[in-house]
Amino acid sequence: MNIERSPLAVAFPETPAIGGATPTVARAGYKDWGRCDLTLVELAPGTAVAGVFTRNVCCSSEVELGREQVRLGKARALVVNAGNSNAFTGYRGREAVEAIMAQVAEHFGCEPSDVFVCSTGVIGVPLPQEKAREGLSAAFVSSPCSWEEAALTIGTTDTFPKGATSSAMIGGTKVNLVGIVKGSGMIAPDMATMLGYIFTDAAVDADFLQSLLGAASENTFNCITVDSDTSTSDTVLAFATGAAGNDPIVSVESAGADAFAAALHDVCRQLAHLVVRDGEGARKFIEVAVSGAVSDASARRIGLAVANSPLVKTAIAGEDANWGRVVMAVGKAGEPADRDKLSIGFGGTWAARDGQPLPGYDEAPVAAHLRGSEISIEVDLGIGDGRATVWTCDLTHGYIEINADYRS
């Protein structure tokens, strides 16, 4: 299947080197596709790690192990396999992950639990241990690669490499952050999987990094949706090597904690948006801004109901200011709402206010807005102060083509 580059793609940014984090790529040959498909990132001793994982209860062995390892708070290496998700493979899948952990631990002289493994691709086929072993052996002797090469290598049917960067001043020390992510491209017969990795040279306590990553994810990775389906392998990991030499950030009281939190949030938001921009068949990037809900959490659930609605997503694909479908989606969210206080807008222009079509509503600016590729939908509930923003893409023939027209 030949998939064209997403029209919403953006260029890979200039990324700084991150001291203590060294990426390499190699060919394990998980699929017959003549490209690198194994990414190894060596992390300096003392690197702190945090992670958030899929809530899908049918998760992969990688996710089960990763959840346990994150609690220990330290990392020496990351391995990402592309082309085989190793999900739904029983004990043999777990053995394959443990073999990778053991091989890398021996090479770097660390604990197996310091080695994080992620896999994405075909489901139901145990990761071939021999290919993984040879791929790792090649990676051990490879030259370091760019973050863009790493971003390309963790991808599967992603249509462009996705990266983000940010920085912060901690005391007098500048720290850098680089993130890469793979998004919702499909590897048949698997589902879309999001894998994201953030590397920083800041010194950050692992527990505090975990709380920052969790908070940032709530408003970024957990506020995007392509098709409401949740992979069995979704994983975001953050690694802090400490190479910048700042005074360690251990709590909100630490110098620079706010600046670092903001930079981390910024990278997470950028990466989350990039996943949507590579959503299957996406032609339009949609921001749904919800205000006036009874709480922020309620606003987020309403926003996701709108963003997940096939009828809303097809309306945007059709450049149709169909506020009725937005009303429907708000109503089905199961959250407090008052039909007669609800207002709906597109691109900053209200189409309906207080439960009725706006008198004298001029559709021209809305129609112009909807012809663009960056769409905003505004929903005001009018019953509280809760607000949230979520992001999605439109639902197009491209989605059907990618997911139905080709046999796996």
Add this chain to the structure above:
Amino acid sequence: MNIERSPLAVAFPETPAIGGATPTVARAGYKDWGRCDLTLVELAPGTAVAGVFTRNVCCSSEVELGREQVRLGKARALVVNAGNSNAFTGYRGREAVEAIMAQVAEHFGCEPSDVFVCSTGVIGVPLPQEKAREGLSAAFVSSPCSWEEAALTIGTTDTFPKGATSSAMIGGTKVNLVGIVKGSGMIAPDMATMLGYIFTDAAVDADFLQSLLGAASENTFNCITVDSDTSTSDTVLAFATGAAGNDPIVSVESAGADAFAAALHDVCRQLAHLVVRDGEGARKFIEVAVSGAVSDASARRIGLAVANSPLVKTAIAGEDANWGRVVMAVGKAGEPADRDKLSIGFGGTWAARDGQPLPGYDEAPVAAHLRGSEISIEVDLGIGDGRATVWTCDLTHGYIEINADYRS
């Protein structure tokens, strides 16, 4: 927009007359479409009524009023407007409904609360009172029509008229049931709306009818999904005229109560399936049978997660035995599941058992099954006795065409 008849359409059945329920149709001209669009069913004095309504909190005035009226338990008339949903129209929409209730009540010499009104079609435009008044005046002097004509008239962009019938012996008396339903055709810029009506000549106590309808709906109307979106107007009403002269059915202890409950359930199931068969763009009818869950309710939620998954629905459209996507959907349901006890099958053939691909799995019978138009997906959780069956259709280019390719 010209939409072809669904390939899953079935013929309208032979339907008996229902004593005490007399349908007529007329042209109110809610849209410029040269067809009847107002349905009036006169019901004999003493007719009992029960109803179930959308859970969408942004419901229409019709739904708000209908919920109140059902509590009174009696009906003398049903009016269905097609072409204007009257939803999201504030007080003017409510006034339009109350005007219809008053006009019909005056004509039949009953209470306004005995007159049930439903509307489906364009959102955000108050139902034109003058058109409704003239349409009703025409209906009052029209000859009775067939149930098929009534089914056609309540439809909007439905591609075929949908009806069902059943009967039961109550003591020595045969009672008949006829049901009609409109399904998920779209009236731009409205959302899909399901309106269903069941008429029986049985004598049934209104409270008991309500409990029977509620129970039947749980396993029929509430077990179907086309695209996970829930209309602001969904309504199912059951009317029992008593003309058959049976001893009234007042509780589960009454003679014939079981037979009547089974017949009502049968009609509800038939109607629910017909809605799916006219799902937008549907090419395949899909039954998802879930077993081995911790409870029936859990099984139903898992079944709906599978049936609502765009990735599962596109896989079936592509005739792809993609059990990995089914696993994903089970896992994201948020219900108890054990990855390593989960089994997935298609058309009665297991593809994966106990969390792993079935050794020696022969895809040939599955591939043959998926090439048909009646598809079954089996999910066994292996952790309990809960079971449920839900129904949906595939997600095709037709859905996108209907919902995105045409401007409202």
